[in-house]
Every structure is written in structure tokens, then in C-alpha cells.
Amino acid sequence: xxxxxxxxxxxxxxxxxxxxxxxxxxxxxxxxxxxxxxxxxxxxxxxxxxxxxxxxxxxxxxxxxxxxxxxxxxxxxxxxxxxxxxxxxxxxxxxxxxxxxxxxxxxxxxxxxxxxxxxxxxxxxxxxxxxxxxxxxxxxxxxxxxxxxx
Amino acid sequence: xxxxxxxxxxxxxxxxxxxxxxxxxxxxxxxxxxxxxxxxxxxxxxxxxxxxxxxxxxxxxxxxxxxxxxxxxxxxxxxxxxxxxxxxxxxxxxxxxxxxxxxxxxxxxxxxxxxxxxxxxxxxxxxxxxxxxxxxxxxxxxxxxxxxxxxxxxxxxxxxxxxxxxxxxxxxxxxxxxxxxxxxxxxxxxxxxxxxxxxxxxxxxxxxxxxxxxxxxxxxxxxxxxxxxxxxxxxxxxxxxxxxxxxxxxxxxxxxxxxxxxxxxxxxxxxxxxxxxxxxxxxxxxxxxxxxxxxxxxxxxxxxxxx
Numbered sequence: 163x164x165x166x167x168x169x170x171x172x173x174x175x176x177x178x179x180x181x182x183x184x185x186x187x188x189x190x191x192x193x194x195x196x197x198x199x200x201x202x203x204x205x206x207x208x209x210x211x212x213x214x215x216x217x218x219x220x221x222x223x224x225x226x227x228x229x230x231x232x233x234x235x236x237x238x239x240x241x242x243x244x245x246x247x248x249x250x251x252x253x254x255x256x257x258x259x260x261x262x263x264x265x266x267x268x269x270x271x272x273x274x275x276x277x278x279x280x281x282x283x284x285x286x287x288x289x290x291x292x293x294x295x296x297x298x299x300x301x302x303x304x305x306x307x308x309x310x311x312x
Numbered sequence: 313x314x315x316x317x318x319x320x321x322x323x324x325x326x327x328x329x330x331x332x333x334x335x336x337x338x339x340x341x342x343x344x345x346x347x348x349x350x351x352x353x354x355x356x357x358x359x360x361x362x363x364x365x366x367x368x369x370x371x372x373x374x375x376x377x378x379x380x381x382x383x384x385x386x387x388x389x390x391x392x393x394x395x396x397x398x399x400x401x402x403x404x405x406x407x408x409x410x411x412x413x414x415x416x417x418x419x420x421x422x423x424x425x426x427x428x429x430x431x432x433x434x435x436x437x438x439x440x441x442x443x444x445x446x447x448x449x450x451x452x453x454x455x456x457x458x459x460x461x462x463x464x465x466x467x468x469x470x471x472x473x474x475x476x477x478x479x480x481x482x483x484x485x486x487x488x489x490x491x492x493x494x495x496x497x498x499x500x501x502x503x504x505x506x507x508x509x510x511x512x513x514x515x516x517x518x519x520x521x522x523x524x525x526x527x528x529x530x531x532x533x534x535x536x537x538x539x540x541x542x543x544x545x546x547x548x549x550x551x552x553x554x555x556x557x558x559x560x561x562x563x564x565x566x567x568x569x570x571x572x573x574x575x576x577x578x579x580x581x582x583x584x585x586x587x588x589x590x591x592x593x594x595x596x597x598x599x600x601x602x603x604x605x606x607x608x609x610x611x612x613x614x615x616x617x618x619x
Contacts (some may be wrong), residue, residue, distance in 0.1 A: 215465035269418075272415060273415070273416055273417050273437050273438075274417050274418050275414075275417065275418040275419045275421075275422050275436075276415045276418065276422075277398070278394065278416050279395055279396055279397060279422065280397075281397070281422065297418065298418075298421065299417070299418025299419075299421045299422055300416075300417035300436075300437070300439055301320075301417070301418070301439060301440075302417075303503070306589065
């Protein structure tokens, strides 16, 4: 039987594979894909041997910086990143959660200074494995499932 | 490196704490000095607090420093919509030190990052109130002659009590044993139990407030059980008279026991305890002034060794 690709192949660019289905649009937002003009293919609820269902995002002609990609770890720590040139995967990467997250998520405490002053949010990653963060300012601890992106 | 601001008691190492306590002992012997002559301290109380503000202001006045500031945000420019950043930047240009209380959590940390002068957190919402912890540690040290290997019984609202949480943190350097006495609804949060476990600090939990938890203690730290903390008012009615200390409950306590309370007290310590020599809460409040003198001088780099 002919194996069909579920999402069209990329000549060059970045393919983000094995995204949990509930995180696909968060990844779009984290990488600010809504505001770039590159050709983007988004697939979701695709069949996956590993995960049951998964999402995939392919961005043509775009190679992200390391710190941009590492933001993804906040919502999808186990994604596979494929860097593609000339239809070939030339590099595979894993995302790594940084020690500190600045500006991309909000603090869930309405009485936190960051929700009341025009300032950047800042979080310390206190548990990389289970993705637990602590607000640098009000010290509230936030679990992965509670993360609200800005 | 010595701290440049006091935002959270966790910013102070064991050595930092001891340096402050030694200095506070000297201020207690002689609190009236010229050490802050020519200096200006700003007290920015965005949220009113009479006790803490008076303690700080008396501490500065007794060292001949000058005070500028406000005691209510309604009379400050924040009422006009000025950001905290702008207020701090401006006051930091005028004063040599900023002492601030603010209703928003994390405000003191932020202020310490943008201020050109040291910042002392006099309470940021329900987050931190480190000078309270330091005065508690000073009082324990003064009355027991040590901070090491003490048994501390903490009674009342252990869930929301900011003073309690910081005290657990502050004492964690000194091998304490804790008895936590609280109603079900206000028991000590798991994160503090995990914290104690991670530092090998033994603790017991009680829902009854009885001789069991008092008689082996060196310090009995009482706190207020507040009605507004209860979701179930029936529950409050059941427990409101349970966590009250009466004089006869101290009959078989250790000779060195001292009863502390961060104040204000409502009913949780019966007035018949006040004349017991083990009652130490008013002296504890007085100690706040000496401790704050020590903290202020430490942050401003003023030598107090020669006192």
C-alpha cells in the first residue's frame, strides 16, 4: 500500500513534530507564527504510532533561534524538531526548557505586581522534568497545566 | 556577598541573620545613637499599617535620621495613576533608603530591582514580611540564648499566616522541631511540610490545642484565627474558642518557655496570660524596633560594631 504523507513535504525550513494535540495552537502563538509571512502548514489530530494522535507544524524557509524554540518546552516538552534542507532532515533537535522564562507567560496571581504594572513577567523553572515554575516576584508556583501565555 | 535589600527572609543567609541579631542586641542596650545623622529614609506605605510604620519610624528617629513618606496611598501620587516604578525612581533620587509596604505581591522585589537605594520590604500583600521574621528570630535568640535545636509550637492560622511561613523558613537554618497546631481548615500547607522534609526538620501536627503540644516547647508562637479565612462559618464557630491560650495551660510548661505573638491579638491569648513572666509578646513588639535599627544600618553599610 502506498504510504501517503499526512502533511506536504518541506523543501527547506523547520518541522515541529509530535506536538500534543492540545498544544498545537499554543506553539503557534509561542513562535508568533501568526505574524510571519512564510508558508506554514499546520496539521492536528493526525494519527501517530507513538502518541495516538499528534500535531505537526511545518514552516518553510524559516530557521528559528535556539531560545525561540526552547519556549515550546513550556507547553510541549517532548516535541521533535527537524531542520530540513533540500527535502532532507539535516538536523534533529530536542527542546530544552531554560532556567528562566521571561515575558512569554503571565502570572496567575491577580495580586501579583506583574499583573498591575507595565513590566515584564519573570519565572524561575524549579522543576524541569514536570515543568513547574515560580514567579520571580510574588513567588507563586505554577504547574505546566496552569500556564497561561501572554 | 552582603544583601543590598531585604525583600524575603530567604535572601539572608545564616551568617547574615546572625550579624543582624548581634547588632540588634547592641541596639537594645542603647537604642539612641547618631548613626543616621544626615540621612533620609523614606517610608512608603501604599497600604496603611500603624504598628509596622511606627516601629520603623521610631527606629530611624532614635538614630537621628530623618523620615519622608506617606502612610496611605490615597495621599500619594499612585492615587493619580503613577506607576510603582516611577514612584520608586523618584523617591530613590531623594532618600538614602526606602521602606515600603504595598498590597501587591512581588512589589518589593520589583522595587528593589529598579531602586538606586536599598529597599526594605515592610510587607507585600500576603507574600513576605521579613522584618517580622527577623524580630521573631531575635526574640527567640534573646530569650533562649540560642537559635539551635529548639522546639517551637505554632498555633492558629497556619494556612494563610504569613508570619508563620516566614518563621519556618528563617528557623530552618537552626535544626528546629515544630509542633503545628491548627484546625483542619487552616492546617499547614503541604509545601511547608515538603520544605521541612527536605531539610530533615521533624514536625508533628495537632488539631487539639492541649498540654501535649505546649509542655515540650521552648517557644509557643500564637497567631490569630480569623473568621474571614473560613469558607464554612459553622466550622469557624466550632473552632473559634479552641485555639485560645489560658494561663493555666502554661502550668506544666518548661521554665524557659516564652509565649510570642506577632500582634494584633484578639482573643487567642486570654488577658490572664499577660502577667505571666512567660508572656513575651509586648517585649517582642518592642524588639522589632531594635531589629529594624540593625537591618537599616546593615543595608546602609553603617558600622555598628563599635557600639
